[in-house]
Amino acid sequence: MSAISPKVYVAVVGVGLVGTDFVNQLLSIPPHASPFHLISLTSSTRTIFDAANPIAPGTSWKPLLAGSSQRPDFKVLTEHLASLVAQNQKVTLVDNTSSDDVAALYPSFLEKGISVITPNKKAYSGDLSLYKSILRASETSGARFLNESTVGAGLPVISTLKELVATGDKVVRIEGVFSGTMSYIFNEFSTGRPDGPSFSSVVSIAREKGYTEPHPADDLNGFDVARKLTILSRTISLSPQTTSTSLPSLQSFASVQTTSLIPAALEGIPTGDEFISRLPEFDPHFDQMRAEASAEGKVLRFVGVVDVAGGQVKAGLEKYPTSHPFATSLGGSDNIIMFHTERYGSRPLIVQGAGAGAAVTAMGVLGDLFKLV
Amino acid sequence: MSAISPKVYVAVVGVGLVGTDFVNQLLSIPPHASPFHLISLTSSTRTIFDAANPIAPGTSWKPLLAGSSQRPDFKVLTEHLASLVAQNQKVTLVDNTSSDDVAALYPSFLEKGISVITPNKKAYSGDLSLYKSILRASETSGARFLNESTVGAGLPVISTLKELVATGDKVVRIEGVFSGTMSYIFNEFSTGRPDGPSFSSVVSIAREKGYTEPHPADDLNGFDVARKLTILSRTISLSPQTTSTSLPSLQSFASVQTTSLIPAALEGIPTGDEFISRLPEFDPHFDQMRAEASAEGKVLRFVGVVDVAGGQVKAGLEKYPTSHPFATSLGGSDNIIMFHTERYGSRPLIVQGAGAGAAVTAMGVLGDLFKLV
Numbered sequence: 001m002s003a004i005s006p007k008v009y010v011a012v013v014g015v016g017l018v019g020t021d022f023v024n025q026l027l028s029i030p031p032h033a034s035p036f037h038l039i040s041l042t043s044s045t046r047t048i049f050d051a052a053n054p055i056a057p058g059t060s061w062k063p064l065l066a067g068s069s070q071r072p073d074f075k076v077l078t079e080h081l082a083s084l085v086a087q088n089q090k091v092t093l094v095d096n097t098s099s100d101d102v103a104a105l106y107p108s109f110l111e112k113g114i115s116v117i118t119p120n121k122k123a124y125s126g127d128l129s130l131y132k133s134i135l136r137a138s139e140t141s142g143a144r145f146l147n148e149s150t151v152g153a154g155l156p157v158i159s160t161l162k163e164l165v166a167t168g169d170k171v172v173r174i175e176g177v178f179s180g181t182m183s184y185i186f187n188e189f190s191t192g193r194p195d196g197p198s199f200s201s202v203v204s205i206a207r208e209k210g211y212t213e214p215h216p217a218d219d220l221n222g223f224d225v226a227r228k229l230t231i232l233s234r235t236i237s238l239s240p241q242t243t244s245t246s247l248p249s250l251q252s253f254a255s256v257q258t259t260s261l262i263p264a265a266l267e268g269i270p271t272g273d274e275f276i277s278r279l280p281e282f283d284p285h286f287d288q289m290r291a292e293a294s295a296e297g298k299v300l301r302f303v304g305v306v307d308v309a310g311g312q313v314k315a316g317l318e319k320y321p322t323s324h325p326f327a328t329s330l331g332g333s334d335n336i337i338m339f340h341t342e343r344y345g346s347r348p349l350i351v352q353g354a355g356a357g358a359a360v361t362a363m364g365v366l367g368d369l370f371k372l373v
Numbered sequence: 374m375s376a377i378s379p380k381v382y383v384a385v386v387g388v389g390l391v392g393t394d395f396v397n398q399l400l401s402i403p404p405h406a407s408p409f410h411l412i413s414l415t416s417s418t419r420t421i422f423d424a425a426n427p428i429a430p431g432t433s434w435k436p437l438l439a440g441s442s443q444r445p446d447f448k449v450l451t452e453h454l455a456s457l458v459a460q461n462q463k464v465t466l467v468d469n470t471s472s473d474d475v476a477a478l479y480p481s482f483l484e485k486g487i488s489v490i491t492p493n494k495k496a497y498s499g500d501l502s503l504y505k506s507i508l509r510a511s512e513t514s515g516a517r518f519l520n521e522s523t524v525g526a527g528l529p530v531i532s533t534l535k536e537l538v539a540t541g542d543k544v545v546r547i548e549g550v551f552s553g554t555m556s557y558i559f560n561e562f563s564t565g566r567p568d569g570p571s572f573s574s575v576v577s578i579a580r581e582k583g584y585t586e587p588h589p590a591d592d593l594n595g596f597d598v599a600r601k602l603t604i605l606s607r608t609i610s611l612s613p614q615t616t617s618t619s620l621p622s623l624q625s626f627a628s629v630q631t632t633s634l635i636p637a638a639l640e641g642i643p644t645g646d647e648f649i650s651r652l653p654e655f656d657p658h659f660d661q662m663r664a665e666a667s668a669e670g671k672v673l674r675f676v677g678v679v680d681v682a683g684g685q686v687k688a689g690l691e692k693y694p695t696s697h698p699f700a701t702s703l704g705g706s707d708n709i710i711m712f713h714t715e716r717y718g719s720r721p722l723i724v725q726g727a728g729a730g731a732a733v734t735a736m737g738v739l740g741d742l743f744k745l746v
Contacts (some may be wrong), residue, residue: 025540025541028541029539029540029614030613030614030616032613033539033613033614127465154536154716154722155722156529156532156533156536156724159529159532160529163527163529163736163740163743164736166402166406166740166743167398167402167736167739167740168398168401169400169736176472240403240405240406241402241403241621242408243403281609308422323701325698325701328698328701328702329698329701329702329723330722332719332720333738334720339726343527343732343733343736344726344727344733345727346705347704347705347707347726347727348726349527349528349724349725349726349727350702350723350724350725350726351529351722351723351725352722352723352724352725353717353720353721353722353723354717354718354720354722356434357716358718359716360716363536363537363542363716365539366539366540367536367539367540370536370539370540371744
């Protein structure tokens with residue numbers, strides 16, 4: 001073992017909100033403590049690459065990228081990075097996009113020995129064949145893929161689950177509020193009292209605050225939660241430590257039993273504005289559900305469940321007693337995740353906190369990068 | 374990067390409750406998924422070492438160790454392990470004792486390139502000079518020390534804190550219930566109502582259930598919490614990423630401002646039995662504190678605080694509103710830890726769950742071992 005570990009070469013793809021925060025965080029590590037060489041940046045229109053002259057901490061990198069005349073070319077980037085791997089360097093591609101196209105390239109990076117770190121859920125919650133290609137490529141080359149920020153942003157969710165599985169604990173059930181948007185909406189809408197603000201008004205305010213997608217149906221369909229559950233479920237069922245499981249083999253996130261909150265009559269409405277203007281028609285329906293829950297001493301929460309013992313993965317609206325942590329402890333747009341396992345017995349391991357936002361998402365990505373050092 | 378990572382050679386010292394669970398968990402990893410060679414076991418009276426023939430998964434290892442005629446000798450063990458390091462192997466010593474003597478040897482292991490993993494709090498909460506020797510030895514040789522299970526057992530506490538610090542988040546305050554014993558005692562004693570069971574009866578029942586040390590004063594003195602706070606505080610203040618801090622430089626856990634719960638008149642009582650028999654004399658004092666808290670709508674909790682912003686590290690009894698997670702969410706002998714940071718803003722990152730017990734402690738140790746792969 002040598003005193004000075006070789007530095008990890010880092011190529012970043014995607015410099016939007018998360019990508020910008022990630023690069024800023026990376027370049028803010030004090031030089032004496034930084035084990036990284038940032039050698040490449042790629043936006044949707046430009047790219048820079050210079051393995052011999054890494055971007056130094058404190059560099060004003062945005063003008064540097066904006067001034068480049070090179071167009072993005074993943075084939076060329078892969079060749080550049082592979083040649084560093086051939087020189088026995090540790091090389092990582094960080095994908096801060098939400099692109100399906102970039103996700104589809106992970107196997108080709110991994111099989112060339114380039115590790116992949118990303119908050120992008122697409123590859124891990126999409127087609128099972130892509131996920132299996134990723135596992136295979138990683139196993140063959142020894143390059144690693146890390147995706148902490150795909151669930152709960154910077155919260156220690158994936159790493160905790162991997163450790164439970166790797167050390168031989170039996171995960172019985174994972175249950176949580178995985179969407180910051182859904183968390184905010186139901187923390188506001190359902191507090192245990194029989195009445196309160198209308199569902200449509202809460203969604204409308206959430207949209208104004210920027211907590212929802214421009215089209216709120218993209219949150220209310222539950223797909224974001226279904227994607228996260230797919231990632232958790234596969235992390236268990238496709239781990240080399242898992243010899244048998246009752247979990248279903250999810251072909252994609254679409255295989256998760258997901259109960260959408262979009263009223264049937266509003267399915268397919270093209271614009272967010274029209275959707276919001278018509279949502280009040282359905283307030284009585286949500287009012288009634290809230291009143292029924294309240295009559296039972298309960299609140300409504302949109303949760304995701306990976307029921308390992310019962311072999312079920314589902315997302316939807318559930319009722320919880322007002323004394324339950326999903327009611328008492330939750331606030332703002334927090335995520336909360338409960339791991340029920342054999343070793344933890346009757347009282348679950350709980351992780352809670354902001355599960356969205358550029359700074360904490362970027363932190364989870366950078367945290368993964370430190371795991372490669 | 375090679376497809377097959379070299380295995381990590383593991384030497385285990387201490388085969389008590391935690392040590393036994395650790396070895397059992399290690400040997401339960403399916404052989405195809407195990408990146409470890411278990412090559413040595415050491416109890417207080419015996420040792421075995423065989424680098425050429427690692428102990429195979431499923432081996433009945435207790436008789437193997439019991440049948441050895443070799444006496445423990447750390448000098449010889451260190452030489453054996455150092456010779457493996459010299460052959461470019463990854464080598465780790467796992468200390469599952471709570472021994473000061475073993476803790477004092479960490480620098481000599483580390484400087485020879487042997488990584489150290491332990492749930493033993495002694496080295497990290499004892500003399501600052503020992504801790505600094507550990508840091509120095511690790512930095513010089515590149516060998517690592519990992520101590521997840523020293524705080525909150527298998528809960529992701531140390532790893533979460535390290536990641537916050539490494540990625541440049543500013544920790545403002547860590548506040549938590551760090552002792553499973555103290556958690557149980559006050560969850561039972563103080564529920565928000567003005568009355569309830571007497572303090573002495575709760576302590577007595579906790580002792581019968583095995584939740585306290587044989588001498589309950591060893592819990593009520595708050596030293597266990599002070600040790601954990603010392604570890605957290607040093608993890609922040611002595612990180613290479615931390616350039617300046619208001620935190621005090623703790624010479625040892627004794628430097629933590631700790632408010633003991635041992636009534637002055639019962640200080641120094643030699644036996645747990647006598648202590649328990651005299652504790653009822655002081656019930657009125659605890660009754661009064663509970664009634665006062667209740668009158669303010671609060672509960673009593675024995676907490677630890679690392680107040681980074683305020684430059685203070687303290688352990689003691691505090692009052693929390695009955696709506697606070699320390700009141701609503703806590704139960705059994707759970708730990709709960711809140712990280713208030715710049716990036717997480719007004720809503721902290723929270724980790725909760727069992728923070729003691731052999732199985733979850735051993736899991737945290739094994740989890741650390743996986744971080745070396």
